[in-house]
Amino acid sequence: MRAFDAGWGGAVWKTLGNPVVNLSSRYAAVNHGKKRIMGMSNIELISDRGLSTNLKEMHEVKKNYPDHAVLASIMADEKEEWQQLIRRVEDTGADGIELNFSCPHGMCERGLGSAIGQEPVIAEEITRWVKQSTSLPVVVKFTPNVADICEQGRAAVAGGAEGVALINTVKSIIGVDLDDFIPFPKLRNGSTNGGYSGPALKPIALHMVASLGRQDWFSLPMSGIGGINNWRDAAEFIALGCTTVQVCTAVMHHGFAIVEEMISGLTSYLNEKKMNSVSELCGKALGCYKNWGELDMNYKVVAEIDAETCTGCGKCYTACYDGAYQAISLSGKSGESGKVLPTILTDKCKGCNLCSLVCPVNSISMVDVSPTEKIESWQDVLERGGYAIEDGISS
Ligand SMILES: Cc1cc2nc3c(=O)[nH]c(=O)nc-3n(C[C@H](O)[C@H](O)[C@H](O)COP(=O)(O)O)c2cc1C
Structure with a gap:
């Protein structure tokens, strides 16, 4: 109810099922520099509060907030x-009901959670049973711990689900204490694998959403979840085809109030883009997600360093020299301040982006130097039997 007061439109209730015991401790995290919780691993099972208590409270919430969506996650x-x-x-x-076919720790050892999502035939069958037993909308929540998320999509469609939610957490061991050799989170003398969530999960979740969203045969509403922290994250999921988004770890970290920034940020963005609602944003990026072979091989960028803002730290030089194409020189060219400025050797630069990624002060941009005329296509290259590079021909 506090979440709804803060501005959230709905909630998916912590998964309900047969009674379980949850253990202590149960969360662990990796930080990134000074930033806490880049990713979090949890070994929590489903709700350990009594089923009747949960159901009573769900009833109370719906009574007090009839216009907010409440979905019961069940297993x-x-x-x-x-x-x-x-x-x-x-x-x-x-x-509505969300089917938890996706918890990757503890419950899957009992043949539940992700053990079901990983068996699409079983997932489809259970979805069908559930649909036969209720007139409520049914959403299936997917596990990312599979090779191809689309198999779960096919199972959800065939089983008659009204929507899908993706993704649940990625199986993980977040780290090991090198003094006592116990992985985290520690439970006296041991640990187990957890489920990885939080900001680090977003790229995986976005890819899975897009993989499914681009399929011609798939048209169910997708609820995106995985690493959403702010309005931009939410907008990206929507642009890749989600009609709703869910947030878990970011609320655990920062509290319900983050929704205020999500609402105001998304509203300003939509205004700026002259879109009347999020539905106009929905799926806008899907057409730009292509197969590798469909990409424009005539597009060429090279790095350009802004001498004004470059501090001469040399990070780009080292990264390019040791980790990429040796296309940056530190040949003593000094700016007015006397700092040694890196120079891009444009003939060697492959336009890989690495220097701009490592630059701590954003001084490197990639500029378009594509030839004005289209030189060739992949078909041309294949017909020719290979791709010409400076040193010869590689097939
Ligand atoms: C502590 C914790 C408990 C979770 N419990 C459940 C659960 O009971 N049922 C479920 O479907 N997903 C559960 N999840 C997974 C989240 O709903 C979500 O799919 C995942 O954490 C990725 O989103 P996030 O990065 O916003 O956390 C849990 C996640 C965390 C961190």
Whole structure:
């Protein structure tokens, strides 16, 4: 209820199912420099609060906030268990059901959670049972711990789901204490794999959303989740086809109030882009996500260093020299301040971006030096039997 007061439009309730015990401790994180929680790993199971308590509270929330969406996430074993759980959830007035086929720790050892998502035939069958047992909308939540997320998409469509949510956490061991050799989070003398969430997860989640969203056969609404921290993250998920987004770790880290920035930021962005609603943003980036072979091989960029702002730290030089194409020289060219400025050797620069990525003061931009005339296509290259590089021909 506090979340709704803060401005959130809906909530997916912590997964309900058969009683479990949760252990202590249960979270661990990796930081990035001074920034806390780049990624977090948790070994928490489903809700360890009594089912009746959860259902009573869900009812209360719906009674007090009838216009906010509340979805019950559920997880069960046998068909009858799923059906019983659904009946009890329906009595709360919840707006929909999310099927947890995706928890990658603890529950999957019991054949539940991601163990189901990884078996699309079973996922489809359970989705069908659930659909046969309820008139509530059903959303299936996907595990990223698979080779191809689309298999779960096919199962959700075939099973009759009304929507999908992706992604749950990635199986992880976040680190090891090198004194006592216990991985984190520590439980006296051992640990287990957890599920990785938070900002580090976003690129994986975006890719999975896009992989599914671009499929011709897939048209169910997608609820995007994984590393969303701010309005930009949310907008990116929407641009790749999500109609809603969910946030977990960022709320655990910063509190419910982050939604204010998400609402104001997204609103300003939509205004700036002259879009009337988020639905106009939905899917806008999907057409730009292509296969590698469809990319423009006549596009060419090279790095350009802004001598004014460059501090001469040499990071770009080292990165390029040791990690890329030796296309930056530090040949003693000094600016007015006496600092040694790096120079791009444009004939050697492959336009890889590495120097601009490592530059701590954003002094390097990539400039378009594409030939005005289209030189060739991949078909030309293949017909010719290879791709010409300076030193010869590589096939
Ligand atoms: C502590 C914790 C508990 C979670 N419990 C559940 C759960 O009960 N059911 C579920 O479907 N996902 C659960 N998740 C996964 C999140 O809902 C979400 O899919 C994942 O954390 C990625 O999003 P995020 O980066 O915004 O956290 C949990 C995540 C965390 C961090």
